[in-house]
Amino acid sequence: MAATTSMMRCGEFKTSYAKDTTIFPTPMSRNFAILAVLLLLIAPLQIGDFQFLSRYQINLLIQIGYYSIAALGLNILVGCTGQISLGHAAFFGFGAFSSAWLSNNTGIPVFFTIPLAGLMTTAVGLIFGVPAARIKGLYLAIATFASQFILEDFFARADWFTGGSAGAMAMPFTLFGHELSGDRSYFYVVLAYLVVMFICGANLLRSRDGRAFVAVRDHYLSAEVMGINLTKYRILSFGVASFFAGIGGALYGHYLGYVSAEGFSILLSIQFLGMIIIGGLGSVMGTIMGTAFMVLLPEVMEFGASGLSGVAPGLTDGLAFLKEAAIGLAIILFLIFEPDGLAHRWKMTKAYWKLYPFSY
Amino acid sequence: MGKRMLLGAAAVAVLVGGTAQAAEKIAVGHLADYTGATSSVGKIYGQGVADAMAYINKNGGLAGAELAYETVDYSYEVPRAISTYKKWTGDDKVAAIQGWGTGDTEALVSFVAKDKIPYFSGSYSGHLTDPNGKNVKAAPYNFFYGPSYSDGCRALVEWAGEDWKAKGGSGKPKFVHMGDNHPYPNAPKAACAAYAKDKGFDVLEPIQYSLKPGDFKAQCLSLKDSAANYAYLANTAGSTISLLKSCETVGVNTQFMGNVWGIDETSMKAAGEAATGMVWVVGSATWQDDAPGMKLVREISKMSDPSGQEYRAVHYMRGICSVYYMKEAMEIAKQSGKVTGEAIKQAMYQKKDWVPAGLEGVCLPSGWTPDDHRGTTQVLVYQADTKGGKTDMKKVYTANIPRNPEWLGQ
Numbered sequence: 001m002a003a004t005t006s007m008m009r010c011g012e013f014k015t016s017y018a019k020d021t022t023i024f025p026t027p028m029s030r031n032f033a034i035l036a037v038l039l040l041l042i043a044p045l046q047i048g049d050f051q052f053l054s055r056y057q058i059n060l061l062i063q064i065g066y067y068s069i070a071a072l073g074l075n076i077l078v079g080c081t082g083q084i085s086l087g088h089a090a091f092f093g094f095g096a097f098s099s100a101w102l103s104n105n106t107g108i109p110v111f112f113t114i115p116l117a118g119l120m121t122t123a124v125g126l127i128f129g130v131p132a133a134r135i136k137g138l139y140l141a142i143a144t145f146a147s148q149f150i151l152e153d154f155f156a157r158a159d160w161f162t163g164g165s166a167g168a169m170a171m172p173f174t175l176f177g178h179e180l181s182g183d184r185s186y187f188y189v190v191l192a193y194l195v196v197m198f199i200c201g202a203n204l205l206r207s208r209d210g211r212a213f214v215a216v217r218d219h220y221l222s223a224e225v226m227g228i229n230l231t232k233y234r235i236l237s238f239g240v241a242s243f244f245a246g247i248g249g250a251l252y253g254h255y256l257g258y259v260s261a262e263g264f265s266i267l268l269s270i271q272f273l274g275m276i277i278i279g280g281l282g283s284v285m286g287t288i289m290g291t292a293f294m295v296l297l298p299e300v301m302e303f304g305a306s307g308l309s310g311v312a313p314g315l316t317d318g319l320a321f322l323k324e325a326a327i328g329l330a331i332i333l334f335l336i337f338e339p340d341g342l343a344h345r346w347k348m349t350k351a352y353w354k355l356y357p358f359s360y
Numbered sequence: 361m362g363k364r365m366l367l368g369a370a371a372v373a374v375l376v377g378g379t380a381q382a383a384e385k386i387a388v389g390h391l392a393d394y395t396g397a398t399s400s401v402g403k404i405y406g407q408g409v410a411d412a413m414a415y416i417n418k419n420g421g422l423a424g425a426e427l428a429y430e431t432v433d434y435s436y437e438v439p440r441a442i443s444t445y446k447k448w449t450g451d452d453k454v455a456a457i458q459g460w461g462t463g464d465t466e467a468l469v470s471f472v473a474k475d476k477i478p479y480f481s482g483s484y485s486g487h488l489t490d491p492n493g494k495n496v497k498a499a500p501y502n503f504f505y506g507p508s509y510s511d512g513c514r515a516l517v518e519w520a521g522e523d524w525k526a527k528g529g530s531g532k533p534k535f536v537h538m539g540d541n542h543p544y545p546n547a548p549k550a551a552c553a554a555y556a557k558d559k560g561f562d563v564l565e566p567i568q569y570s571l572k573p574g575d576f577k578a579q580c581l582s583l584k585d586s587a588a589n590y591a592y593l594a595n596t597a598g599s600t601i602s603l604l605k606s607c608e609t610v611g612v613n614t615q616f617m618g619n620v621w622g623i624d625e626t627s628m629k630a631a632g633e634a635a636t637g638m639v640w641v642v643g644s645a646t647w648q649d650d651a652p653g654m655k656l657v658r659e660i661s662k663m664s665d666p667s668g669q670e671y672r673a674v675h676y677m678r679g680i681c682s683v684y685y686m687k688e689a690m691e692i693a694k695q696s697g698k699v700t701g702e703a704i705k706q707a708m709y710q711k712k713d714w715v716p717a718g719l720e721g722v723c724l725p726s727g728w729t730p731d732d733h734r735g736t737t738q739v740l741v742y743q744a745d746t747k748g749g750k751t752d753m754k755k756v757y758t759a760n761i762p763r764n765p766e767w768l769g770q
Contacts, residue, residue, distance in 0.1 A: 055450040059443075156541055166543045167438065167467055183450070256446075258467045260438035 021206045023199070040191055044184040058183045060295060065190035066251040068291040069197045071275040072284065073244025078273070079281035080205060081237035082217030083132055085144040088272045090151035091242045093264030095121045095249030097155065097162045100170040100259050110173045110254055114193070118246040124151075125242020126235055133231040148266055155261035167260035170253040181257070190251055197247060202284045204240070213237055214282075274327065278334050280341025289342040297330060298323040384425040386690060386699050388413065389432070389448040389457040391464070396436025397571040398544075400598035401621045401675050402460060405482050406431070408672070408679020409458050411663040416683070418663070422690050425699070429458075438463045442471075449475050455699050456480065456686055462544035465502065472501040476701040478689075478708070479503070480682050484620065484643075485547035486510035489733040490769030499733065499769075501701065503708060505682045505726060506643035507739045507761070509619060510770060513552035513592055515739035515759035516617040519639060520590040521559050522757070523615070529589070535561040536586060536614075538579070538603070539594030540571040548619070551770040552592065564588055571595050573602040580607040583614055593618045597627035604634035615639075624673035628744050628751045635746045639756060642740045644677040644722055646753070651721025681723035684716035685735075732768060737761040 014020045024030035043052050043061070053061070074088045099117035103110050128147040132140055155162045162168055172181035173189050180186050204210045212233045215223035224230050253259045271294060279290020301323050338345055390409055393402030413429045421427060430448075434440040441464035448454045454477060459465050462483035469488070472479045481488065481504045488502040507515070517535065524533045535556040539545025553563045564586050569579040580603070583591060591614045593600050600623050604616065618640030625647075628635045645651045660680055662668050685708070692710055693703035713725040726735035741757035 056447060059446065059450075165463075165541050165546060167463070169470065183446075256439065256442050257471065258438075258442055260463065260467060262437055262463070263439040 023202045023206070037191075037195060041188075044187045046184065055183050058187050060299065062183060062187055062190050062255060064288070064292045064295050065187075065194045066248045066255065067272075067275065067295060068248075068288045069194060069251065070245045070248030071272050071279070071291050072198065072201045072287045073241035073248070074272050075276040075279075075282065075284070075287045076201065076204065076213065076244070077237050077241035079276055079283070080210070080217060081213040081234065082220075083234060083237055084137070084141045085147075085238070085241065086141055086266065086269050086273075087128065087144045087146075087148035087151065088241070088245055089264040089266065089268035090148045091121050091125055091245035092249035092252070092268065092272075093155060093259075093261075094124055094151060094242075095246030096170070096253030096259045096264075097168060097249075098246065099250035100168040100253050101161050103171045104168065110171055111175060114247060114250040114254070117250040118243045121246025121249070122239045122243040125245070126239040129235045129238025129242075132234040132238060145266075148269055152261065152264065155264065162259070162261060165261060167258060170257055170259055172257065173254050186255055190255070193247060193251055197244060198284060198288075201244070205284070209233070209236070271327070274331050276341075277331060278341055280343030283341060283343035285346075286341045286343030289346065293330070293342060294327065297326055301326050385428040386422060386425050386456075387448075387452055387454040388427050388429040388686075389444070389454045389459075390429050391441055391444060391457065391459045392431055392433055393436040393460050394433040396434070398436050398461060398596040398598070398621070400573075400601075400627060401596045401624065402436070402482075404624065404626070404673050404675040405679040406460070407664060408660075408676040409683050411660045412680045412683035412687075413458075414663045415660040416687055422687060422699075423694055425694065427687075434460075434464070436461055436463075438467050442467060445471060449477065453477070455701060456690070456704055458682060458686070459483070462547055463542065466543055469497065469499045469502060473498065476705075477501060478686070478701055478704045480505070480686050482679075482682070483544065483547075484508050484512070485544070486551055486767070486770050487547060491733050492731060494731075494768060495766065496769035501705060503685070503728060503733060503735070505685055505723065505735055506620060506678055507641065507724075507736055508734060509548040509594075510551035510555075510767065511734070511737050511761040512620050512641035512643075512739050513548040513594075514555045514761050515641065515741055515757070516592060516639065517552065517556045517559055517561065517590075518759050519741050519757045520561075520615070520617065524589070532560060532562040533589040534564055534587060535590045535592070536564040536583065536588040537566040537592050537594060538569060538583070539566070539592075540599070541568055542571055544596075545571070545594035548592075548594065551767065561590070567591075569595065569599065569603060571599050573598045576603045576606040577610055579603070580610040580612050583607065584610055584612050588614050590615050590617060593622050595619075596621045597623050601627050601631045601635075604631045604638070608634040620678075621675070623744065624675060625671065625751050625753070626673050628746050628753070631746065632749075633746055635744045637743065637745075639741050639743045642674050642742045642755075643724065643736075644674065644681055646674055646677070646742075647672045649721070653715075653719035653722035656718040657722055677722055681716070681719060684719055684723070685726065688714075688716050732763065734763060734768070737763055 024033060044058050045052060070092045074085060077083050077085055095117045098120040099113045102108050102113040102116055131143040135143060156165050172179050173186060180189055212228045215228055216230060216233050220230055275290040275294045276287060278293050280286025392406030393399050394406060410431055413427050417426050432444045434444055445468055456478045459479050459481040462485045465481040465483040466485060466487060468479065479502050481502060484504050484506050486508040487496055488499045488504060489508055490496050490498060491500045492498055537549050537553060556563050567579050567582050569576045593616055600618060616638045618638060620641040620643055622640045623638060645654060657677060657680060661672055689704045689707035690699050692707035693699045708728045709730055711727060713727040715723050715725050724736045724738050728735055737760060739759045739761060740755055742753045743756045745752040
């Protein structure tokens with residue numbers, strides 16, 4: 001795992017196993033992470049007419065937030081456990097519908113329905129993960145593909161749960177009777193979940209279960225010989241992935257205020273895979289990087305195309321096509337030139353500057 | 361030298377134009393489907409909306425104020441429509457929106473009510489006609505030009521009843537609803553089935569077929585087995601073409617009846633002889649008509665087709681009507697102050713059964729009241745004739761559906 005070994009300065013070395021498995025390899029990297037969260041805390045502030053970020057930029061950050069949470073789940077499943085899922089968008093959708101249904105029908109405040117939706121999605125994910133106990137590789141991919149279609153059809157027909165083809169309204173997030181529905185306030189809800197879920201995800205990988213996941217991925221036969229219950233860990237991995245997808249989906253549902261069956265197609269499942277491949281399989285930080293890349297790429301394309309529209313007027317007409325093509329192209333280029341993802345590229349960049357000017 | 365002069369003149373024109381534009385702007389959002397499941401008709405309607413707004417701006421705007429409109433193609437995906445809406449209600453709020461599909465419009469009902477933004481949809485779902493929520497969820501800021509889908513379907517049922525008598529059919533005619541499991545085809549399903557039952561039809565189990573064009577022979581076989589006499593096609597034209605062709609292959613004898621988006625001249629051509637005899641709802645004058653208002657329509661058409669040669673299918677005119685009702689309401693609002701969403705909504709109620717100036721004979725006289733957002737309940741039924749490569753159509757029936765209070769919102 002070249003991608004996860006970190007570069008350390010001369011004289012820094014680890015003397016215990018605990019030190020080797022800390023989330024942040026150096027105090028510096030921890031301080032940077034804390035600083036980033038602090039900066040994000042002030043980002044949506046608006047003082048009079050002054051604002052750090054426009055509402056649209058906040059909207060993009062929120063998107064990165066809820067997609068990252070779901071993508072982290074998929075990364076644990078695909079990058080860490082070596083399984084495959086083509087149905088992640090359906091679990092993301094199930095979380096959104098569950099939270100909307102719970103808050104609309106049971107009177108439970110949205111504050112609690114989001115984690116509950118995560119648990120409901122976990123249950124569904126465990127069921128759909130059962131085939132993983134028996135099948136691997138491409139066969140598993142097709143089995144998870146089925147979960148995508150079964151759930152999508154369920155969304156369109158289960159009137160009692162999803163509102164059927166008409167969709168479901170999702171109530172705004174409230175905290176102590178205060179409604180957090182605008183972008184600027186909902187940002188904090190997503191940020192809080194992002195921090196908590198990422199700490200959970202990173203810690204999971206440091207635990208016994210996390211190491212079991214990696215063992216299953218690296219060599220399932222040896223893992224079994226070592227006493228790891230393959231069936232248990234493969235299915236558990238689907239459950240964990242679904243939990244993250246459910247939380248991400250619920251945040252998405254309450255952000256839009258409306259959940260529609262159409263939003264969770266196979267295309268989104270593929271995009272989730274794209275996020276983790278671009279970010280770096282098996283890398284927690286890479287997940288955020290990959291998601292940010294996937295969310296921002298179409299925006300950058302749009303910005304570039306509208307800038308060029310004066311020179312080449314035909315460009316804006318083909319914009320929709322360009323956006324989709326760019327995402328496909330990005331995945332291909334990453335697979336060829338950077339198979340370890342953005343996380344690896346980031347480490348290389350850091351290493352370059354640490355060794356500067358004596359890099360070799 | 362001559363070239364330089366021209367450039368200079370152009371620059372001055374841009375500058376002058378720029379300052380005039382800077383005077384006042386009324387932001388309008390335009391949501392269109394150019395690449396999604398309903399793009400076959402979405403392109404025609406969207407072009408009508410865009411051309412009409414461009415024409416208004418070119419001809420002095422709204423008493424000097426420019427319509428600053430942004431067209432967004434949302435591919436008929438509800439989540440994209442909602443995120444676009446969020447963008448439009450962010451830092452600069454739009455005064456009104458020209459929308460499109462039923463799924464997104466119905467999803468946005470409570471958003472536009474909260475934000476007080478009049479929403480002129482391409483969806484004529486009956487659910488949008490109840491501003492006070494007497495029968496269904498209140499939709500106080502939703503408007504649309506044309507007969508609701510439910511009223512359109514009721515008119516087709518009336519026509520079918522007369523057709524059955526004229527053809528000397530005995531017993532109960534069989535009626536079936538066909539469409540996707542989607543908010544748009546579902547909108548008139550219950551209301552129309554109830555009406556058909558009242559009118560003495562035997563209402564069969566609905567048959568489902570996709571909004572996306574495909575092969576529908578399986579559905580045509582079910583239709584053939586059901587021996588339905590009249591089938592109401594609730595999808596849009598692209599899907600209708602596929603269905604008509606599949607059913608022609610299978611050999612179905614059912615009389616097809618299409619919703620207002622069910623077919624048009626372009627798709628009649630694509631469907632060929634399979635479309636012959638199909639009846640459908642038309643909500644305005646057609647391109648071949650000689651109504652006085654068609655002069656303005658042809659001028660508007662030149663905004664995107666300077667040659668004036670392009671044929672515009674029926675949906676184009678309804679797009680123009682939708683913009684012009686909004687325009688006149690904005691003008692009334694402007695006279696009494698600022699063009700806000702609330703003022704536009706109130707202005708929509710000012711006149712009774714009116715036609716926007718210049719569009720006489722094109723738009724059906726419509727009027728909205730604070731209790732009833734059914735603009736018009738008059739339905740024109742046309743029949744297609746595509747024998748031997750023609751794309752003819754003629755009006756065969758005009759229905760005036762009563763404004764039954766129980767039908768409000770259904």
